[in-house]
Amino acid sequence: MKTIRVLLILLLMVLIGAVAGSAVLAQGPGNGGGEANCWACHRQPNPNTLSGAEAEIAFCLKCHGDPQVETWATEGRTPVYVDPARHAQTLHGRVACTACHTDVARNPHRATEPVACENCHAAILAHVHMGAPHLSTDCAACHRPDLPVIRDTATGRIVVAKTDAAGNPVDRTAHALVARPDCENCHYTGNPVGAPAIALPARSVLCMPCHEAAPIVKDPWSAVGLLIFLAGMTVNISIYLRGELPGHPGATAMQKLSYIAEGLTRLIFSRRFFRVVGSKLADGIFLRRSLQESVSRWVMHTLIYWPFLARFLLGLITWAGEAFWPAAHWTRVLADRDTPGVAFFNDLCAALVILGVLIALHRRFIRRDPRLRTGVEDKAAISLLGAAFFLGILLEGVRLLSVGLPADRAAWAFLGYAVAAILRPLPLDWTQVYPVLWYLHALLIIAVIAYLPFSKLLHILITPLVAVINTVRGGHK
Ligand code: HEC
Ligand code: HEC
Ligand code: HEC
């Protein structure tokens, strides 16, 4: 029970850190306030009705639909003339202007917020299954592929540029939003926004143990890894079922399965449920058996196991937010890997796991602890995992370099930040290095997971589960 409390407190700390961080980041100018609002004198049409939207469009186009408007505009700014006939043909030709330009119906007549697409298209995190890495990319940066993009130095966001490479104002008034933009508009060698040089696949279900990701499989490597994992688990379960079930000699595999299911059901509906499951889970989570064996073994296990579990839980909460509350502020905050609390938490957990793996390797290879009758498979799995973590941190550092995250935000990911500081002097194009390391990290992880059912590392996954099943099997004392 104590352990669960500790885990909850850890999670609470992340949430507080995340909210505090986002409050700092969200210090944008508010809407309205003291400015002279157009609707203070002009009757605001209801933009949610078709006629209201039309009335508003007509109101704005009184100026913007007249080429004369350019002569009233500030010298040298981007054009503001919106061709009415062309505008009517666009995807949003009948959408009220202020549904997108939420903050311009006022004096000063200036936009301070990105165009508000989320008001109508809310499920943006699940969007093309890779919303989270593009949280700081304006919708228009992707959906207006005709326009040049830059990273706004003030906000760090990727936006459509106001000037072209030669410094001339860009006409952004066409409103020609494209429904299926190309990834290659940004993901190419030498791009100005720090995007990886090739568009990478979305994170798959295999990444969920340690990252914000969705239960999807979009790349062939993850598909192969998952199939091997599932095949291995099937073999494991069938071996488990071959053993004798206490109290049911000679039962067939199907009978055993149904006894276990029956026992589990009875347990769930019994008054003992919370006591048994709670104490067995606590046994598993707290690794009590391992503590009884040896303290150093327990420390090693705990260092690997707890941070894993904590990252997994955070990833799960984030995924639930993306799936069910995509428009909620906290979802956005948790999904953004650069949110200070999230970045710090992830790196802290990673540091602890790496420490645990180092202790494990030390016991195995240097101290050669005689009590550890470990086979080859243990070493392989632990080394693969260690390598994957190491690459993950390298990857994080290279990402910070390629997107050029400002130091006050990047430093929260302290491991990646340290790597970035070391690598910075190297004369490399980090957007090209990134995809290579990305694939190495991902393939190592996929290899570990495919290998899991065949390795001793499996006990990480199933210790608590087996404890509960064994209670059920042990009868109903
Ligand atoms: C202090 C009150 C006030 C505010 C605030 C105000 N207007 Fe006006 N506006 C007027 C008045 C008065 C007229 C003249 C009405 C007329 O001629 O029928 C006018 C005229 C206009 C016209 C011409 C109307 C027509 O039918 O030709 C447009 C377009 C317009 N305003 C747009 C805006 C916009 C856009 C804003 C916000 C940036 C704004 N106004 C803010 C008072 C205001
Ligand atoms: C009275 C004429 C007039 C009316 C009415 C008007 N605008 Fe403008 N608008 C302008 C001018 C002039 C500019 C250029 C301002 C400048 O020099 O920066 C402009 C600029 C803009 C910009 C660019 C803002 C920026 O930060 O660069 C947007 C977006 C815009 N208008 C939207 C609207 C919308 C939406 C409406 C209807 C609610 C509207 N305008 C009504 C004259 C008008
Ligand atoms: C679907 C959302 C949407 C609607 C509806 C919309 N706009 Fe825009 N508008 C955009 C986007 C996106 C841009 C590109 C610039 C950006 O991202 O800020 C833009 C650019 C502009 C610009 C150029 C601003 C600049 O700084 O270069 C003007 C002016 C403008 N819109 C006016 C209007 C007017 C007037 C209407 C209504 C007739 C309207 N818009 C309706 C999304 C919209």
Ligand code: HEC
């Ligand atoms: C006022 C609500 C509203 C806002 C704000 C809005 N949209 Fe839309 N959008 C719509 C509607 C309605 C459709 C048409 C839906 C359909 O055809 O299924 C649409 C269609 C689209 C489509 C085409 C979808 C398809 O399946 O072909 C894209 C892409 C799109 N919007 C992007 C944007 C972007 C980018 C912005 C911000 C610049 C934006 N929208 C802002 C309401 C809105």
Ligand code: HEC
């Ligand atoms: C990284 C680029 C990128 C960004 C950023 C982006 N989109 Fe998209 N969007 C796409 C691509 C690619 C598709 C086509 C999806 C497909 O083919 O399945 C798409 C499709 C859409 C569609 C069509 C319906 C759908 O969901 O498949 C809408 C609506 C849309 N985007 C709105 C938005 C809005 C609103 C934003 C900003 C909040 C946004 N997009 C940001 C790349 C992007």
Ligand code: HEC
């Ligand atoms: C407007 C520019 C732009 C477009 C278009 C774009 N991306 Fe990106 N993408 C970026 C940037 C910038 C990053 C790095 C973001 C970061 O790490 O903060 C990125 C990162 C990514 C990542 C995350 C890699 C990682 O770190 O795990 C994936 C996956 C990705 N993009 C896929 C796509 C796909 C698929 C498309 C086409 C549907 C696409 N992108 C279109 C700008 C873009």
Ligand code: HEC
């Ligand atoms: C066993 C845990 C684990 C798994 C599973 C895992 N990773 Fe990682 N990954 C890490 C660690 C640790 C880091 C270091 C940075 C951090 O702490 O988030 C990292 C970093 C990354 C980064 C660096 C960028 C950043 O700042 O987030 C990317 C991209 C990444 N992983 C992609 C993946 C993909 C894709 C998968 C699934 C194929 C995956 N990871 C599965 C542990 C894991």
